[in-house]
Amino acid sequence: MINKIVSSLAEAVRDIGDGSVILLGGFIDQGTPDRLLEVLAERRPRDLVIATNNPSVNGRGLAVLMQAGCVRKLICSFPRAPNSDLIEDRMRAGELELEVVPQGTLAERVRSAGAGIPGFYTRTSVGTPLAEGKEHRDFEGETYVFEAAIKGDFALINAHQADRWGNLVYSGSWRNFNPVMAMGARITIAQVREIVPAGELDPETIVTPGIFVNRVVRLED
């Protein structure tokens, strides 16, 4: 019987090793996989590359992982937060590399990886510092820049409900990057608030089909 449910956060993140590329769902502090990140931080992996919209704004999750010195590179659209001094200090110390990516470009780069597409052209960022050094190309008189896919070794995401096949539904604006990151990684791990029996989620309303999900762990109340 297929069963993607694991019994603990520690088991869920057991094989995230040094140097892994990790995609994070969430937006600001909406639907972030905080508990997975905090338990991962206890293991002190080194040199992680994190792709996320923004750093932790609530001092939880990613902030804990960064404070533990686990992150070598941050790929994100909005690297600013109440605690972003940490980011800036580490950048100045040469301990953290930052790649700033427009928000929609970040989403599409990850979706591309999930869809077997090595990269795509977009008008977004043309003429700005973020397009510098990237391939430019004209289509029908408009200039576009090439953006390469970002493939994750792991995705850590947050969802509302799951079943044992890994099907997921979200709630409100906590959906955001979560279904996208789920598509772009080799192994996707979801922290969820509720697990329901297979068949209880309406097939018409499942947002992330279980094919994109490897492990599900329910948060303790």
Next chain:
Amino acid sequence: MINKIVSSLAEAVRDIGDGSVILLGGFIDQGTPDRLLEVLAERRPRDLVIATNNPSVNGRGLAVLMQAGCVRKLICSFPRAPNSDLIEDRMRAGELELEVVPQGTLAERVRSAGAGIPGFYTRTSVGTPLAEGKEHRDFEGETYVFEAAIKGDFALINAHQADRWGNLVYSGSWRNFNPVMAMGARITIAQVREIVPAGELDPETIVTPGIFVNRVVRLED
């Protein structure tokens, strides 16, 4: 008050002119916009370019439009059907141009158009006749082919329920290409089985947000 509901099929297709590029939802005969196509055929537009997974297999919809001599070019993945003699005869007579596209490439070319992406790279079709004449490029040791976006002037689709904002839900496997084609056209027109008051569709379960839909027409029972 926003109201995308129009009162007749004829009104829904009123401005589809000669030479239009039209994207069709549906797969085999699952969820095809047959009535919109049949009413369009009555107006005898000329030189239409149709992008669809397959020709009509039930003699309805697209078959009626083709029999009326309205179609100049067919972009599709599976141009074969019980009535595809019509296609082959017209091709031999030089009256119909056929562009065969792998099914997933067709979906992604249309989604790209909807997403402001002029084209993308895929491994699909590399080494086959369908990649001939297209740009090839290597990424990390693999060869990819460039596929250009297909932007529709119109999309004709089929959905289960709609509201006055144009939000759509589908039913079962009749979803297929419909939400994709809805994204890729300048004007999207949906034939639906039911119209419900705004707010009745659960926001979590809407598949095609109304932003992608311009007109909705309810089929008579």
Next chain:
Amino acid sequence: MTEKLSRLQIAWRLAQDLEEGLVVNLGAGMPLTVSNYVPAGREVIFHSENGVLGIGPRPAAGRENPQLRNAGNQPITLLPGGSLFHHADSFTMIRGGHIDVCVLGAYEVAENGDLANWILPDSPRAPAVGGAMDLATGAKRVFVMMEHCSKEGEPKILKKCSLPLTGLACVSSIYTDMAVIDRDPDGLVVREMIAGMDLAGLQSVTGASLRLADHWRVLSAPLL
């Protein structure tokens, strides 16, 4: 005398130009206030890039849903007809030209429509772009709302931006505390000016050449 508009009055003025049925994205900060001033009975569909269409009035205190917030992280409600979707679909809407209007703040706007609104080169803070470039480039029309001049009194509407750009030739209209200015193929056209202001006066606080529209009007807004 020339009474400048407050920030809320700028938002009010801009809101009057949002026609029924438009899909509008409001940037974080000042632009978010625009939604409060759409004339009653007019349906405008507000989009938030974190995956929401059809944002309604701010929830009453104590009635906030923690799982329903906008891109500025404020609690929101959904109107009947609202929908939810993920980030890739949200930016398909933006990048694909499905958003009718986005409203952004600006550091600088150039007469060719170039926009600079995301980074000050001498800032010690990490550079943060968010969705600004996607919106500036992808929306059908970009409305900028800002003070006409910087705190130091320097013009923010310029011949050419000096700051790093957000988007090229993307701004369609500028709403300031002194004027409403549209961009056409020949440059910037003043559609409205506050009472007491004339073109020479406005030109003197503007770094790009302005023309006056034939049927220009007085810019006014209710007290807010």
Next chain:
Amino acid sequence: MTEKLSRLQIAWRLAQDLEEGLVVNLGAGMPLTVSNYVPAGREVIFHSENGVLGIGPRPAAGRENPQLRNAGNQPITLLPGGSLFHHADSFTMIRGGHIDVCVLGAYEVAENGDLANWILPDSPRAPAVGGAMDLATGAKRVFVMMEHCSKEGEPKILKKCSLPLTGLACVSSIYTDMAVIDRDPDGLVVREMIAGMDLAGLQSVTGASLRLADHWRVLSAPLL
């Protein structure tokens, strides 16, 4: 004597190799029969490219849902855990390498794994590819099921395909009425042969060189 497998027996044999938890796409036609022979109690998730995951048993007569069919247009059911999605997401699954196995028929397979299964150049019919190229290229493993030889008795497993290709170096395993053959970096390896067949006999009806696996077994299937 050498008793060749029937088509259903080939499907049965292939089904035994589908491990619990795999996501499997079955091509139209003969491959669709594979789902009938997965051992009881083993959960295999069947995918259909028109937007379905978790296909269950064929519905009973009179219980068909006209709005729930597979890519071969047959009525289907969904298992608990099944889900529905649109074509772009469905081919994200395929092109993105999320499908563990696809099962396809073939006109020809080459020893390097090239597959030809979509077009006969002398056919008067319009060329039709459907999802074959996406699946051949995108699935993690491609299982071919076919008769070992053509109706004319010619080998279909060849040094090099003569027909237009569907995909390059994509076939992992071949299930025929005579043998189960895997592809490894050095070429084709016979894992199973029907009773009475030896390598020389199989080689004589095969256009590419075959090796025999160290622990090869007899290919057999129940009467179906």
